[in-house]
Amino acid sequence: MTSTLTPVRSKRSALTKGQLPKYAPYIVLAAALIVGAAILALIGFNAFGWGIVSALLFAVGLVSWSAAVEGSRKAKDRLATCLVVGSFLVALLPLVSVIWTVLVNGIPGLLNPGFLSSSMNGVTGVYDNRAVEEGAPVLGGIYHALLGTVQITLLATVISVPVGLLTAIYLVEYGNDGRLARAITFFVDVMTGIPSIVAGLFAAAFFFAVVGPGTKTGAVAAVALSVLMIPVVVRSSEEMLKIVPNELREASYALGVRKWRTILKVVIPTAISGIASGVTLAIARVIGETAPILVTAGFATSINSNVFGGWMASLPTFIYTQILNPTSPANPDPSSERAWGAALVLIILVMILNLAARLIARIFAPKTGR
Amino acid sequence: MTATSLTSTQGAGRAGDKVFSGAALAAGCLILAVLFGVALFLVVQAIPALTAPAAEIQGGAGFFAYIWPIVIGTLIAAVIALVIATPIAIGVALFISHFAPRGLAAALGYVVDLLAAIPSVVYGAWGATFLAREISPAYNWLADNMGWLPIFQGPASATGKTILTAGIVLSVMVLPIITSLSREIFLQTPKLHEEAALALGATRWEMIKMSVLPFARPGIISAVMLGLGRALGETMAVALVLSSGALTASLIQSGNQTIAAEIALNFPEASGLKVSTLIAAGLVLFVITLAVNMIARWIITRHKEFSGAN
Numbered sequence: 190m191t192s193t194l195t196p197v198r199s200k201r202s203a204l205t206k207g208q209l210p211k212y213a214p215y216i217v218l219a220a221a222l223i224v225g226a227a228i229l230a231l232i233g234f235n236a237f238g239w240g241i242v243s244a245l246l247f248a249v250g251l252v253s254w255s256a257a258v259e260g261s262r263k264a265k266d267r268l269a270t271c272l273v274v275g276s277f278l279v280a281l282l283p284l285v286s287v288i289w290t291v292l293v294n295g296i297p298g299l300l301n302p303g304f305l306s307s308s309m310n311g312v313t314g315v316y317d318n319r320a321v322e323e324g325a326p327v328l329g330g331i332y333h334a335l336l337g338t339v340q341i342t343l344l345a346t347v348i349s350v351p352v353g354l355l356t357a358i359y360l361v362e363y364g365n366d367g368r369l370a371r372a373i374t375f376f377v378d379v380m381t382g383i384p385s386i387v388a389g390l391f392a393a394a395f396f397f398a399v400v401g402p403g404t405k406t407g408a409v410a411a412v413a414l415s416v417l418m419i420p421v422v423v424r425s426s427e428e429m430l431k432i433v434p435n436e437l438r439e440a441s442y443a444l445g446v447r448k449w450r451t452i453l454k455v456v457i458p459t460a461i462s463g464i465a466s467g468v469t470l471a472i473a474r475v476i477g478e479t480a481p482i483l484v485t486a487g488f489a490t491s492i493n494s495n496v497f498g499g500w501m502a503s504l505p506t507f508i509y510t511q512i513l514n515p516t517s518p519a520n521p522d523p524s525s526e527r528a529w530g531a532a533l534v535l536i537i538l539v540m541i542l543n544l545a546a547r548l549i550a551r552i553f554a555p556k557t558g559r
Numbered sequence: 560m561t562a563t564s565l566t567s568t569q570g571a572g573r574a575g576d577k578v579f580s581g582a583a584l585a586a587g588c589l590i591l592a593v594l595f596g597v598a599l600f601l602v603v604q605a606i607p608a609l610t611a612p613a614a615e616i617q618g619g620a621g622f623f624a625y626i627w628p629i630v631i632g633t634l635i636a637a638v639i640a641l642v643i644a645t646p647i648a649i650g651v652a653l654f655i656s657h658f659a660p661r662g663l664a665a666a667l668g669y670v671v672d673l674l675a676a677i678p679s680v681v682y683g684a685w686g687a688t689f690l691a692r693e694i695s696p697a698y699n700w701l702a703d704n705m706g707w708l709p710i711f712q713g714p715a716s717a718t719g720k721t722i723l724t725a726g727i728v729l730s731v732m733v734l735p736i737i738t739s740l741s742r743e744i745f746l747q748t749p750k751l752h753e754e755a756a757l758a759l760g761a762t763r764w765e766m767i768k769m770s771v772l773p774f775a776r777p778g779i780i781s782a783v784m785l786g787l788g789r790a791l792g793e794t795m796a797v798a799l800v801l802s803s804g805a806l807t808a809s810l811i812q813s814g815n816q817t818i819a820a821e822i823a824l825n826f827p828e829a830s831g832l833k834v835s836t837l838i839a840a841g842l843v844l845f846v847i848t849l850a851v852n853m854i855a856r857w858i859i860t861r862h863k864e865f866s867g868a869n
Contacts, residue, residue: 280671372591
């Protein structure tokens with residue numbers, strides 16, 4: 190090794206000239222935080238404003254420093270990076286805020302005695318007024334709503350899964366990409382975009398016409414939810430059936446197995462993990478739907494375990510009515526406590542379903558050779 | 560094995576094949592029937608409202624006088640939602656696809672998907688109790704300083720329950736839709752295009768501007784259209800957040816109403832002609848969202864071979 194080839198450490202090499210050092214963003218960030226705190230201290234400090242002002246100062250500082258040292262192209266690149274990262278942070282704000290609000294308001298509601306095991310039957314504004322004025326425990330719970338949600342969703346699943354799965358089988362195994370198959374694919378896509386309230390109105394209009402005006406039961410709500418759920422099941426099952434290798438089908442045919450037995454015994458078992466997780470995600474999607482249940486099942490305050498008769502409560506409509514029409518208009522606090530408690534339960538349900546979908550997909554995934 | 564047992568199993572198998580393929584075909588046709596049934600039953604139940612004398616419809620001036628303010632209100636709320644959500648969603652999608660460290664990208668994508676997992680009624684409750692209260696000082700500021708613009712005309716609503724708040728809540732709800740669709744498309748940009756741009760000395764932003772965005776443009780447009788479809792039909796966020804009223808130009812006063820919220824607020828107690836009127840309003844909403852979704856899907860299918868997005 191000759192000494193001429195070793196770079197001179199004391200000076201910056203020609204390759205890195207005109208570049209900000211690696212630690213430049215950290216310096217600017219620290220400066221922005223300090224200056225931001227100083228500015229906010231002048232006009233009254235709050236953490237949210239501090240974040241906003243510091244972020245703006247950071248972007249302006251880094252971009253102008255970069256423009257001075259590195260030129261306009263690099264400065265634009267840094268500006269774009271700041272904007273992209275900033276938009277991600279902005280998108281996190283509502284998520285954090287919603288989860289925080291639900292936790293802070295929901296946990297006291299959830300801890301009320303009998304919250305999960307009693308209904309709102311007989312709980313009137315008198316009790317709520319007493320709870321606020323005399324510190325009595327907040328009565329009433331979500332048992333009836335929980336029961337309704339579980340029943341309606343279960344019935345919707347029972348309707349949607351066979352229809353959705355069979356449609357997916359038709360599209361993948363029998364459709365041959367013909368005109369009907371393409372029409373079904375297109376309209377399934379269009380159906381995913383039906384507003385949930387229109388699905389509810391359809392179910393209501395259908396039962397008004399067939400059974401009689403004013404028919405509102407859990408079953409009507411289940412039909413409305415199936416309209417929303419079927420396209421999701423079709424899409425996810427179709428994707429899963431498509432990725433089953435053709436060699437498996439051909440091997441089965443070569444052994445003389447009929448097409449329907451091939452589908453039942455080879456194709457579906459191979460894809461079952463994906464199908465199951467797709468169905469679970471579809472349930473997670475419809476379990477939080479409010480509008481279709483509102484127009485099809487009405488709302489009840491007492492336990493109704495018959496899906497085919499009478500109005501029925503559900504968690505989302507429970508939240509909606511407790512916030513919009515508090516049990517005691519003079520003291521809405523107990524009602525909103527119950528509503529947030531129910532919201533927390535609902536979110537936990539949805540999260541469990543989402544996690545379950547991931548676990549199902551992982552545990553029951555077909556074993557690959559790797 | 561005898562010949563009879565062979566033929567008999569064959570017969571059973573053939574019947575099974577017929578039954579199975581018939582069931583699959585029937586399920587497919589049922590879906591088409593349901594979609595046409597949605598349109599049919601809405602039309603049948605809406606006819607009384609469309610043919611009733613003008614004076615009997617709510618407002619006393621006929622169905623079209625009743626429907627057009629809430630159609631405009633629906634469009635205003637949806638446009639606010641898209642104006643806010645589109646740039647942020649594209650930024651988030653770019654962040655996950657091209658900026659975030661590889662190992663983190665999947666986890667960050669899951670975090671954004673969490674936004675979609677939260678039920679709409681929870682967003683509505685959050686908007687009505689938290690966001691409306693926190694944002695009303697900003698509305699006062701807007702009314703004081705930007706009041707010369709018709710859309711920010713004062714006096715601002717004291718509760719903050721305005722169409723702008725509803726639009727902001729809607730934007731949070733459509734954000735994950737636009738993000739996840741655009742992210743899929745950004746990830747499908749041909750690697751060779753990106754590497755060619757970088758090899759020519761482009762910065763990361765220039766590479767995105769030259770190779771990723773032109774490639775993804777039709778996909779972004781259809782993602783925004785699908786977000787629009789969701790924003791038009793979303794009910795709970797508006798029903799809980801907005802204190803509704805007559806059509807007003809100002810976004811920071813209470814007033815305006817959307818079709819979905821109008822139905823949700825009035826349908827449970829409605830009877831007789833009012834039911835027909837609301838179902839007719841639902842029909843209008845159905846037609847609008849159907850048109851938006853079909854255009855979006857058409858854009859996607861037209862570019863399917865080109866972009867690989869669906």
